[in-house]
Amino acid sequence: MAIEVGGKTLETDEEGYLVNLADWTEDVANAIAKAENVDMSGNHWEVVNFLREYYNEYQIAPAVRVLTKAIGKKLGPDKGNSKYLYELFPYGPAKQACKIAGLPKPTGCV
Amino acid sequence: MLHIVNKSPFEKTTLASCLAHAGPGAAVLLIEDAVYGATTLNAAEGALKGALGRVAVYALGPDLEARGMKERVIEGVKVVDYAGFVDLVAEHKTSQSWL
Amino acid sequence: MTEAAMDLEAEAAGVVKKFMYVNRKAPYGTIYALEGLEVVLISAAFDQDVSLAFLDDGVYQLVKGQQTKGIEVKNFSPTYRALEGYDIEKLYVERESLEARGLTADQLLVPVEVMGRDELVRRMEEQDVVIAF
Known part of the structure; x- marks a missing residue:
């Protein structure tokens, strides 16, 4: 599986966890949160x-x-x-x- | 001949056996957990020190670093990187991994 | 079901048993040390009386200054420092194993209780369950 953030494709496992820790940014966090229906406060x-x-x-x-x-x-x-x-x-x-x-x-x- | 050992001298007797069987001019390369055998101030160092005049002993640097043992290498043991590992294999007509 | 699994189930009935995890392997040459550590972390959820013993090459797991970048393996040594937060505070290290390897307690990355072989054996015999890695 994968997610798209800012035009980049990032690899995730079958449950949506990032495969490479180094891929993480605040934008990535916001994208994952959105997919989980979590409104980041x-x-x-x-x-x-x-x-x-x-x-x-x-x-x-x-x-x-x-x-x-x-x-x-x-x-x-x-x-x-x-x-x-x-x-x-x-x-x-x-x-x-x-x-x-x-x-x-x-x-x-x- | 190049002898390669990968188990700790405290867990297996392969290093002792290898040193006993390595002829004059042979090279012994310690990798993975065998790098503990290349370190000072322990009960196993005597056997290795005794062999140093007779055989060349090498230890793989990244394995020493991983285990926090880089500062404890016995004097006379040469630390090599992966490229050095490849060179050793290429330089010797035969190599033997002690399992 | 293994004996250990049955003992973990006994906890559901509120029985607290003494578990000792015995670590005898160096950290990176085999997978035992890492797998053992994971089992310990998982079992912490069962609120048992847990202790860890480090002997033979197992004492090498606790050496300070491990840097695994060069072998491209995860450095799991910092995780031993998380054990306290999991309420696992009984870390026993065998004095003879340390001495044979030229190590002292201040070269280890967590506070431990160093004890002689006889004392360690005595504690091992007190356990309900001993699991070795």
Whole structure:
């Protein structure tokens, strides 16, 4: 599979995750979000950027439980809870936000 | 003759066996996990150091780097890149991979 | 179903068991180290009492300064630092294995508990499940 962004064709896997992490740009994120019916707000970007930083540091996409805890630590308890994160990313903060962030699917997600 | 070893000296005895069987003037190339055998300050280095006068020992640089071992190479072991690997194979009439 | 899978199912009933993952292989020459790490990350979701043991060439997995660009393989060493966030904090390293390889705890990329072979064996014997890679 593939997506088209700004005239470029980017390869994705069968679930829509980018194959090459280096292909990611903010425009790519917006395009993936649009396809997922997610309207990117500042709060969405906060989570997406957090995920990218986490991946840079640890070379994995975090499990949802780990993400929730880490967000709470960094952005406060009103954001570090599943309700808040699922409202932003209805198909799962780990799965859907990782896709928009251009990361592989979190290890252990099926 | 070029001998190629790819397993750690702590996991397999292939490096010890290879060194025992490498004749004078032979070359030994350590790749993949065998590069740990080219490093200092460990229990396996004596055997390799003992062989250095008799055989030429090479280790693959990218494998050393990957394992964080580049700064610990035993003196006298020559570090080669992939092109150097190809040269070694080309220079020797025969090569043997120790499995 | 394997014994380990049955033990994971027991967790559904609220039973916490002691799992030890034993790492004995160097990081890039074979796939064991990476696969083992992934299993550990996945199993973290089951809220069990997990510990990791590093012995023999497994201690090489934790060496600082790994740079894999030249062999075009993913450097997964930073992922060991994520284990704490997964509440996996019991990392045991066998002293004899470190010493044989001329390594010290400060050359490792995460805080670990270094212990002698006898102590490590004692902890291994306390486990409900031991899974080796």
